Amino acid sequence: MSETRTALIEIEDLTVKYPGRRMPALEHLQLQLRAGETLLLLGPSGSGKSTLALTLNGLIPHSIGKLQSGHVRVAGLDTRQTTVAALAQRVGILFQDPEAQFVMFTVEDEIAFGLENLCFSPDEMERRISESLRLVGLTELRYRRVEQLSGGEKQRVALAALLALEPEILVFDEPTANLDPQGTREVFDLLRRCKETGRYTIVLIEHRLDELMDLVERMVVLDKRGEVVIDGTPREVLRAHLSTLQELGVWVPQVARLAHALQQHGWPLEPFPLTLSEAVEALKERRPLSAGRQASSALPSLVSVHNTGRQRSPASPPIKPDPGREEAAIEVCSLSYRAAGRQVLQDISLAIPRGAFLALVGANGAGKTTLAQHLIGVLQPPRGCVHLLGRDITTISARELTRHVGYVFQNPEHQFITEAVEDEVAYGLRVMGLPATEVQGRTHALLERFNLLPLARANPFTLSHGEKRRLSVATMLAMGQEILILDEPTFGQDEYNATALLELLWQLHSEGRTVVIITHDMSLVATYAQYVAVMNHGRLLFYGTPAALFAREELLAEARLMLPPLAQLARRLGWSDLLTLEELCERCLQDSSLGLSEPLAAADDAAPVEGGRTCK
Amino acid sequence: MQVIYQEGESLLHRLNPLSKVVAVVPVLLFVALTTDPWLPLAFIALASAVIVGPARIAPGTFWRLQAPLTISLLVFMILYPFMVRAELFDRTPVVLRLGPLLLYQGAVLAGTAAVLRVYAMFLLSLIFMLTTDISDFIRAMVQQWRFPYRFGYGILAAFHFMPLLQEEFRLIQAAHRIRGIETHGGVRVHVERLRRYLIPLLTSAIRRAERTALAMESRAFGALKQRSYFRRFRFSRTDYLFILCFWLLCLLVIALFWLNGWMGPLSFTKEL
Numbered sequence: 001m002s003e004t005r006t007a008l009i010e011i012e013d014l015t016v017k018y019p020g021r022r023m024p025a026l027e028h029l030q031l032q033l034r035a036g037e038t039l040l041l042l043g044p045s046g047s048g049k050s051t052l053a054l055t056l057n058g059l060i061p062h063s064i065g066k067l068q069s070g071h072v073r074v075a076g077l078d079t080r081q082t083t084v085a086a087l088a089q090r091v092g093i094l095f096q097d098p099e100a101q102f103v104m105f106t107v108e109d110e111i112a113f114g115l116e117n118l119c120f121s122p123d124e125m126e127r128r129i130s131e132s133l134r135l136v137g138l139t140e141l142r143y144r145r146v147e148q149l150s151g152g153e154k155q156r157v158a159l160a161a162l163l164a165l166e167p168e169i170l171v172f173d174e175p176t177a178n179l180d181p182q183g184t185r186e187v188f189d190l191l192r193r194c195k196e197t198g199r200y201t202i203v204l205i206e207h208r209l210d211e212l213m214d215l216v217e218r219m220v221v222l223d224k225r226g227e228v229v230i231d232g233t234p235r236e237v238l239r240a241h242l243s244t245l246q247e248l249g250v251w252v253p254q255v256a257r258l259a260h261a262l263q264q265h266g267w268p269l270e271p272f273p274l275t276l277s278e279a280v281e282a283l284k285e286r287r288p289l290s291a292g293r294q295a296s297s298a299l300p301s302l303v304s305v306h307n308t309g310r311q312r313s314p315a316s317p318p319i320k321p322d323p324g325r326e327e328a329a330i331e332v333c334s335l336s337y338r339a340a341g342r343q344v345l346q347d348i349s350l351a352i353p354r355g356a357f358l359a360l361v362g363a364n365g366a367g368k369t370t371l372a373q374h375l376i377g378v379l380q381p382p383r384g385c386v387h388l389l390g391r392d393i394t395t396i397s398a399r400e401l402t403r404h405v406g407y408v409f410q411n412p413e414h415q416f417i418t419e420a421v422e423d424e425v426a427y428g429l430r431v432m433g434l435p436a437t438e439v440q441g442r443t444h445a446l447l448e449r450f451n452l453l454p455l456a457r458a459n460p461f462t463l464s465h466g467e468k469r470r471l472s473v474a475t476m477l478a479m480g481q482e483i484l485i486l487d488e489p490t491f492g493q494d495e496y497n498a499t500a501l502l503e504l505l506w507q508l509h510s511e512g513r514t515v516v517i518i519t520h521d522m523s524l525v526a527t528y529a530q531y532v533a534v535m536n537h538g539r540l541l542f543y544g545t546p547a548a549l550f551a552r553e554e555l556l557a558e559a560r561l562m563l564p565p566l567a568q569l570a571r572r573l574g575w576s577d578l579l580t581l582e583e584l585c586e587r588c589l590q591d592s593s594l595g596l597s598e599p600l601a602a603a604d605d606a607a608p609v610e611g612g613r614t615c616k
Numbered sequence: 617m618q619v620i621y622q623e624g625e626s627l628l629h630r631l632n633p634l635s636k637v638v639a640v641v642p643v644l645l646f647v648a649l650t651t652d653p654w655l656p657l658a659f660i661a662l663a664s665a666v667i668v669g670p671a672r673i674a675p676g677t678f679w680r681l682q683a684p685l686t687i688s689l690l691v692f693m694i695l696y697p698f699m700v701r702a703e704l705f706d707r708t709p710v711v712l713r714l715g716p717l718l719l720y721q722g723a724v725l726a727g728t729a730a731v732l733r734v735y736a737m738f739l740l741s742l743i744f745m746l747t748t749d750i751s752d753f754i755r756a757m758v759q760q761w762r763f764p765y766r767f768g769y770g771i772l773a774a775f776h777f778m779p780l781l782q783e784e785f786r787l788i789q790a791a792h793r794i795r796g797i798e799t800h801g802g803v804r805v806h807v808e809r810l811r812r813y814l815i816p817l818l819t820s821a822i823r824r825a826e827r828t829a830l831a832m833e834s835r836a837f838g839a840l841k842q843r844s845y846f847r848r849f850r851f852s853r854t855d856y857l858f859i860l861c862f863w864l865l866c867l868l869v870i871a872l873f874w875l876n877g878w879m880g881p882l883s884f885t886k887e888l
Binding site: 063083084102114126161409415 | 749769772784790791793795797812815830834835839844847848
């Protein structure tokens with residue numbers, strides 16, 4: 001009916017407000033999308049990306065929220081005048097949380113659910129169910145129960161359930177946020193396949209961007225108020241507006257950050273790279289600049305831009321599982337744990353030296369959290385298995401343990417026990433029985449440090465995501481804990497908050513505290529971690545420096561992990577000893593003053609990585 | 617209920633969930649009215665036979681699943697004669713004298729009968745519970761017994777919720793312990809602690825419910841008055857046959873007891 005129209009989605013002057021909120025979630029939003037286009041929607045947390053998704057399938061305003069002004073037209077249909085039933089066959093949204101999307105118990109029933117809602121005949125349902133299962137490659141799991149599936153498979157089933165309704169528009173609303181690297185890859189592969197069919201107009205909300213940039217044709221950036229601030233092709237946007245994006249706090253492709261950093265030092269890459277392959281090409285093609293423009297003079301400023309106060313400890317020695325009891329903050333000796341008939345941990349031994357920054361990585365279900373829970377008394381290890389600061393953990397009372405170890409849960413809300421931010425921080429101090437003045441002093445100092453002072457009287461549950469996370473870390477440091485363990489600290493955070501938190505952790509680490517992070521983010525491991533421990537099926541697969549880990553591809557594959565994008569880039573350029581943006585940037589600039597033949601030759605004399613990295 | 621369901625391919629698994637309800641419920645009601653220990657015993661044997669026979673539940677699994685109830689019933693059976701009002705049974709002979717405690721034969725029998733009755737009812741309902749997927753049961757109710765579908769599917773979504781909520785509760789408990797919360801103390805401390813769990817638990821439950829609701833509505837749930845069904849639930853000949861056979865079997869047992877005079881009076885015929 002709308003053949004004459006060029007735009008499949010037309011949004012005009014859209015302002016959306018949720019009841020009970022003072023500020024609109026989207027304000028005067030203007031956006032048009034052509035059929036077949038793939039759009040990447042970026043914005044800091046709270047900028048209304050998900051809200052925009054819900055306006056497309058009519059849930060706003062039919063179910064929640066209110067259109068205060070403007071209208072949304074999908075294939076020429078005004079969403080206000082079109083039923084949700086009709087729109088569900090035009091727009092499918094894949095949400096973040098795979099658990100929360102399921103109604104039924106088996107894969108087949110789950111896919112049939114949407115079709116049943118729309119009164120399709122059983123024959124038609126059969127056709128669509130087998131077709132969509134084929135598309136997502138899960139035909140053999142048709143009769144499986146959904147709770148037995150992995151995270152990646154769950155998201156694929158959820159997508160199959162959407163595809164069965166044969167929509168023209170697919171919205172991916174951070175579908176990989178809850179997944180491990182393996183699941184992420186599955187979803188991305190599928191996304192790529194959807195794109196290749198050419199049937200769908202795709203709106204993508206995502207923050208792991210490096211593997212997807214080749215699919216994206218257009219980027220739209222929302223600001224905090226929910227207005228479109230940037231709109232253009234990825235190359236234009238990333239080349240011209242990268243600093244704006246970083247100011248907004250949105251995640252940007254690592255490759256683009258590198259290119260941008262190089263550009264700032266008078267070393268622009270042509271064409272501006274979006275993907276790894278493009279960056280490899282551009283860096284290989286790159287002719288050195290005229291000898292006059294020395295890059296090394298620019299180095300210090302570069303480092304200070306990206307490296308706020310973070311310095312890698314020089315030549316961290318490789319650690320053996322048993323470096324001697326005195327220096328270990330945490331020592332685990334052949335710890336095994338069985339639960340529900342499954343070996344969750346098997347013969348784990350490792351020693352974490354005092355003051356270390358350790359990342360604990362591995363696929364979901366590998367036993368990371370279980371191991372961490374043994375270190376804080378949530379799970380009781382057998383006597384003699386876990387030593388904390390030289391003492392058997394079974395001999396330390398729960399109360400005393402909290403004074404030595406802080407543990408930040410994945411969901412910070414779980415840890416809040418009072419009604420005001422300042423009480424939250426003061427709680428531990430009061431439990432310790434400190435005098436009121438000292439409690440006040442320390443609380444004040446902590447709130448100031450974590451930039452929470454203006455919110456001292458607010459209820460913890462009313463804070464933003466990033467603030468909640470900061471508060472949970474602050475409460476865990478109030479008693480001066482020496483060891484801090486964090487479960488997925490960057491989960492669900494925008495780049496600004498994630499980086500701020502990591503810088504803070506790095507500071508704590510520099511002060512001599514021991515930091516242990518459980519994470520899926522390999523870029524984080526490359527940039528911050530001193531040591532990395534890899535878990536796989538309840539075993540400790542590897543324990544050493546990130547560089548040593550990244551050098552062992554077979555091991556990464558076995559643990560179902562991936563190299564972070566920049567390390568991949570470095571590897572492809574033959575610089576397998578480089579991991580971080582700073583290091584890569586430095587190397588590129590050095591090479592630019594040396595001539596091009598070096599980078600490829602450097603492959604051979606790449607420093608042996610065991611034994612840690614030296615810093616400059 | 618999902619916890620107790622045992623996946624399988626047996627005859628009973630393949631039956632319509634409602635036919636099992638139709639077959640079992642009248643028998644269940646009858647057993648509830650019995651007063652003697654012998655008839656429940658017969659139904660215990662019958663139900664067990666059905667569970668390990670046509671339902672193909674491994675005897676080990678069956679034993680494990682019923683064990684908790686058996687233990688609590690045994691405890692009840694031992695305590696009952698001591699707890700019950702003595703004047704009800706003081707005309708029956710004393711079987712045991714433990715200092716001031718007297719054990720009357722009537723009390724022992726009544727306790728045993730009560731326990732066996734409960735146990736028989738439990739096993740009869742296990743026939744249904746062990747072999748029926750709760751989602752099938754609700755969908756059959758929606759399709760065949762006109763249970764409102766919006767409500768039925770809401771219950772289904774809630775079933776996904778329970779394990780997640782349990783997990784959440786465990787996490788919050790651990791998180792609070794790590795904060796150094798008082799772990800022992802009186803009732804007040806306990807109540808206070810529960811109140812603290814409640815806020816994060818409710819926030820995340822509401823958030824999750826909201827997400828589920830959005831995901832369901834995004835797939836047009838509730839958009840139309842009617843819905844169609846991919847798998848139709850209806851009574852097949854096997855279902856009728858099963859109901860008939862089960863009833864006949866039960867009637868046979870009852871008749872056997874009745875004719876031989878082994879059956880005590882039923883609850884409503886018995887004058888107290």
